[in-house]
Amino acid sequence: MIIVTGGAGFIGSCLQAALFKEGERTIIVDRLRSQGKWRNLAAHPPYQIISPEALPGFLEKAVGVKAVFHMGAISTTAAREGDLVWATNVALSQRLWRWCAVNHVPFIYASSAATYGAANQPEDFKDGIESIRNLKPLNLYGWSKQAFDLWVADTVSAGEPCPPQWVGLKFFNVYGPNEYHKDSMISVVKVKYDEVSSGESARLFRSTVPGLADGGQRRDFIWVKDAVDVMIWLLKNPQVSGLFNCGSGVARTYLDLALAVCDACHRGRDIEFIDMPSSLRAQYQSFTCANMQALRNAGYQKPFTSLEEGIRCYIDHYLKQGNYYL
Template sequence: MIIVTGGAGFIGSNIVHQLNRAGERDILVVDNLAPSPNLSGPKFLNLAGAEYADYMDKKEFRAALRSGDFEGAKVRAILHQGACSNTLEDDGRYMMDNNFTYSKELLHFALEHKIPFVYASTAAVYGASTEFKEVPANERPLNVYGYSKLVFDNYLRRLLPEVKSTVVGLRYFNVYGPREQHKGRMASVIHHFTRQLKDTGTIRMFEGSGGYDNGEQRRDFVFVKDLARINMFFGGLLPDSPRKPTRAIVNAGTGEARTFKAVAEALMQVHGPGKIEYIPFPGDLKNRYQHYTQADVAGLRAACYSAPFTTLEDGIKQTFAEEPAL
């Protein structure tokens, strides 16, 4: 059995579909499908066409772990994507339970049973830093989401010297791709720009901020299918997966920052021409916004992941070949 938490979400559902393409069907999907004001649509649609052995609600799953229901299960890997990823969520108790305590419960289960454990961390741990190497000096989160992820990364760091099995934390940068239509405001700019372009013929992006000119803010945009492959690689689920345990916290980004203008231009190549309009920077994002991100991928490469990343232009083409109605 392969356990995918957050399996109905954006990244998790793409992992499930990629596992299916690799011939995997013995999958337990864990998620929370309760209504949420932060979502713009139902997550379950992301699993349309996917094949998996079982589904469990997150609360049911956590209770089953605590009660020992999985003690006899043959679990090949845990790909832990389940989290609250709303960067504007200010309820610290809720965030810490979802992103820290839940992750600890799964980590200790995996360690006890020597199960490969690959989990989603985030580039939000770097905050306003302009250096993105995985060292504490660069880690200055701007919101409780990034903080909750950093607390778990640091918890794992303290355990790593004694860990014998595979444990890999993946610091996701700006992820885009199919199956993010439910994410509302937290969807990627690729999703938002597409809706604007199709509805109005105009892409709206922020005026210059953080020392960058209009549309020149830069992010490391990473295609979701690349992240699915990285999860499967470290989970021991691919032919080229490492034969020995891997213990690391690494960046999962392309290593190349691209401007928001470049995103708009790539989208216009797919959807047709349009205009760009610059709008004032939102007040509620002040002191919470990363104007620049670019993954330092030396750690990822040192962990033996050598596959190339999909270019922004090719990723956008693939996204809308799969989701032409978006």
């Protein structure tokens, strides 16, 4: 039995699809609510779904747990309720860590590239628990993820009880099917597809950085199936522990992304630049790029999908078909 928190969400449900194909029995901790999140699980239902409130009672009686994938979080970068974010993103993570340590269960959790804050040079994106002390996240979400990463680092360095395998994954800009419930946090790929497929221009923010061309903001975009492949590999390699980046290892411009969407839609390369809202400027990352050396050194060798190939697959096999779900 494998527990997946946030298992009806974007990355969590894609992980659930892979675990289902592997024949694993899964317990998902999430709320389906009424916005159609159940569709993320329609083709690969779990053995059981429990609410986050029911998790403590479930853990008291749980036996035979093979691993815990902790994907659940308040993940919006616009989050403002600090107490709720701390309780969800930090305190719950600590509780699950301690349970896994006591019960000798592997623990794999979602961190975030948002912990890197205003980092803007490739050398600033080095992972590992020894490299995170001076990071300065730009928003509450990123700060909460950094807070738990630091707690993990202190726990490990102090020799306190740890799960037999523990892994934090700093996810970069993930895109792909099963993200359609995310509203304002949906991937830029899907947003640009909606614009281009409806006959509009692909709109990008003008640069606010001196010397950086409009559309020249660069991010590390990773196809969701690549992120899931990393997690399945970790499950099968319990000797690997640590804090790892999870991106493609390549920084691509938003202009590259928009042009790839236009090409995949077989539309003209029509790009329009608009001003960035003032509310975003103070917390906007103009550059991210995952240093993937630590994961490679740990033994993961599979190549990552290029931005053009990932966008083409997403559009051809999902968006154009009206099939938005794995």
